[in-house]
Amino acid sequence: MSSNKPKLAIVYGSVCGGCDVSLVNVGEPLADLLTNYDVIYWSIALDGKLHTLEKLERIDVAIYMGPIRTELNMKLAKLIREKADLVVAYGTCAVYGGIPGLGALIKPSTLVETMKSTVTTTPGSEKVVKSMEKEGLKIPPLTNQCLPLSVVVEPDVLVPGCPPAVENVEKLIDILKKYLRGEKPVKGLMLAEPRSLCEECPRRPKDMSKLVIPNIYRLHEAVPKEDKCFLEQGILCLGPITRAGCGHRCIKANMPCAGCMGPVQRVDDVGLKFLSSLASALLADKEKELGEEGLAKLLDKIVDPQGLFYRYTLPTSYLTKLVLKRLRK
Amino acid sequence: MYEPKIIAFLCRWCASAAADLAGVSRLSYPANIIPIVVPCSGRVDPRAIIEAFLNGADGVLIGGCHTPNDCHYISGNFKAFKRIHILKKLLKQFGIEPERIRLEWISATEATKLVQVTKDFVETIRKLGPLAR
Ligand code: SF4
Ligand code: SF4
Numbered sequence: 001m002s003s004n005k006p007k008l009a010i011v012y013g014s015v016c017g018g019c020d021v022s023l024v025n026v027g028e029p030l031a032d033l034l035t036n037y038d039v040i041y042w043s044i045a046l047d048g049k050l051h052t053l054e055k056l057e058r059i060d061v062a063i064y065m066g067p068i069r070t071e072l073n074m075k076l077a078k079l080i081r082e083k084a085d086l087v088v089a090y091g092t093c094a095v096y097g098g099i100p101g102l103g104a105l106i107k108p109s110t111l112v113e114t115m116k117s118t119v120t121t122t123p124g125s126e127k128v129v130k131s132m133e134k135e136g137l138k139i140p141p142l143t144n145q146c147l148p149l150s151v152v153v154e155p156d157v158l159v160p161g162c163p164p165a166v167e168n169v170e171k172l173i174d175i176l177k178k179y180l181r182g183e184k185p186v187k188g189l190m191l192a193e194p195r196s197l198c199e200e201c202p203r204r205p206k207d208m209s210k211l212v213i214p215n216i217y218r219l220h221e222a223v224p225k226e227d228k229c230f231l232e233q234g235i236l237c238l239g240p241i242t243r244a245g246c247g248h249r250c251i252k253a254n255m256p257c258a259g260c261m262g263p264v265q266r267v268d269d270v271g272l273k274f275l276s277s278l279a280s281a282l283l284a285d286k287e288k289e290l291g292e293e294g295l296a297k298l299l300d301k302i303v304d305p306q307g308l309f310y311r312y313t314l315p316t317s318y319l320t321k322l323v324l325k326r327l328r329k
Numbered sequence: 330m331y332e333p334k335i336i337a338f339l340c341r342w343c344a345s346a347a348a349d350l351a352g353v354s355r356l357s358y359p360a361n362i363i364p365i366v367v368p369c370s371g372r373v374d375p376r377a378i379i380e381a382f383l384n385g386a387d388g389v390l391i392g393g394c395h396t397p398n399d400c401h402y403i404s405g406n407f408k409a410f411k412r413i414h415i416l417k418k419l420l421k422q423f424g425i426e427p428e429r430i431r432l433e434w435i436s437a438t439e440a441t442k443l444v445q446v447t448k449d450f451v452e453t454i455r456k457l458g459p460l461a462r
C-alpha cells in the first residue's frame with residue numbers, strides 16, 4: 001500500500017493514553033487532516049510494527065507521545081528523529097517528563113518490584129508475561145532514567161499540556177496542514193504562551209508584587225472561593241511560573257494550577273524558581289511576629305515539596321542532574 | 330586527607346563584614362571556604378546554591394544579619410530563612426544531605442562566631458564526605 005501522500009507516524013513512548021484521546025478529541029479537523037496524510041504507524045488505529053518504520057527511507061511527520069522509559073521508547077525516539085522531517089513532542093511527558101517522570105530517581109528494579117507487589121497489579125499478570133515470553137514476545141526493559149523526548153532528540157514542535165488543550169491541538173493541526181503546502185514551522189516552536197498563567201488568570205490580584213500568602217492549606221483543608229487568587233487563600237498554585245496557553249482549565253474548575261504546561265520562558269527549573277517566589281510572598285506580613293520558629297512550623301505544612309514543585313518536570317530539574325551526577329561517580 | 334570545598338555567600342553588611350574583621354584581627358578561618366559577597370542573604374537564589382553544588386562545592390554556607398531586626402533591607406534574612414528551610418527539605422527528598430547547607434546569622438562584630446561556624450561547618454562536611462562520590 002503505497003501512496004504519494006506525506007507519511008505520518010504517531011508513536012508512543014510510555015503513554016497513559018490521555019494524549020491520544022486529546023488528539024482524537026478534536027474530531028473533524030483531525031479527520032480532514034488524516035485524509036491528506038498516509039498514516040503509516042499508529043498503534044491505536046493500525047497494526048504498526050517497528051520494522052514498518054525501520055524499513056522506511058523517510059517519514060514526513062512523526063508525533064511522539066509519552067516519556068522515554070523503556071528501551072523500545074528510546075529506539076523509537078531515535079528512529080523517528082533520524083527519519084522524520086518534522087518531529088512533534090506531544091504532551092507534557094514528551095516535553096518535560098510528566099507524571100511518569102516522578103520516577104526519574106527511583107531505581108528501575110525498585111519500580112518493577114513495586115509494580116509487582118502492589119494491589120493495583122492484576123493477579124496472575126506474571127503468568128501472562130511468562131506465557132508471552134514462551135511465544136517469543138518480550139516486554140521491553142526499563143531504561144535507567146525517565147527522560148522527556150525533548151532531552152534525547154531535538155523536536156521541531158513542542159505541545160505541552162497533560163494532555164494538550166484543544167486550542168493547542170488545533171494549532172498543531174494547522175501546522176500540519178501548512179506542512180502539506182510546504183511550509184515548515186520555526187524549529188523548536190512551543191505551542192504555549194511565553195508569559196505566565198497568572199497574566200491571563202481571571203483571579204489575578206491587582207498588584208501581584210504585593211501578594212501575601214496568608215497561610216498554607218492543603219486542598220482538603222480549604223473550600224476555595226471561586227473569585228479569589230488561590231495564593232491569596234493560602235492554597236499553593238503554580239500559576240506564577242507556569243506557561244499560559246491551557247485556557248486555565250484547572251482554575252476554571254476551582255483547582256489550583258499544578259504546572260502541567262511547564263515553566264514560563266527563561267525559567268528552566270520550576271521548583272527552584274517557585275520556591276524562591278513562594279518564600280518571598282509567604283506570610284510576608286508576619287515574619288517578625290512569628291519569628292523563625294513560627295515560620296518553620298507553617299512551612300512544614302508543605303509536606304511534599306518535590307511532588308508539588310516538580311509534578312510534571314522532575315527529569316529536567318537541576319537537582320535531578322545533581323543526583324544523577326552523584327550516582328554516576 | 331579529603332578537603333571539602335565550601336562556598337560561602339556572605340551578606341555585605343554583616344557576615345562579610347565579620348569576615349573582614351576576622352582578617353583585621355588576624356583570626357584565621359579554614360581555607361576550604363570560598364567567600365562570595367552578596368548584598369543581602371535574601372538575594373541568594375536557591376538556584377545559585379544548587380549551581381554551586383553542580384560545580385563542585387560540597388557544602389554551601391549562607392551568612393546574614395541577625396533576625397528579627399538587623400537586615401539592612403528589612404526582611405531579607407527572613408526570606409533567606411524561608412527559602413533555605415524549604416530547600417533543605419527538598420534536598421532531603423532528592424537524597425542529598427540537608428546538612429550540606431547551613432544558614433547562620435553573623436553580625437559585623439562577631440568575627441569569632443564566623444571563625445567558629447566555618448570551622449565547625451568544614452568538619453561537618455568532612456564527615457559527610459564529597460558530594461559526588
Ligand atoms: S502528557 Fe499526560 S495525558 Fe499525555 S501521556 Fe503524559 S500523562 Fe498521559
Ligand atoms: S496564582 Fe493561580 S489563582 Fe492566582 S493569579 Fe496566578 S494562576 Fe490565578
Ligand code: SF4
Pocket residue numbers: 161162197242243246247248249250251256257258259260261262
Ligand atoms: S491550570 Fe496548570 S495544571 Fe491546569 S491545565 Fe493549566 S497549566 Fe496544566
Ligand code: FES
Pocket residue numbers: 340341342343344368369370371392393394399400401402404405406
Ligand atoms: S543585609 Fe544582611 S541579611 Fe539582609
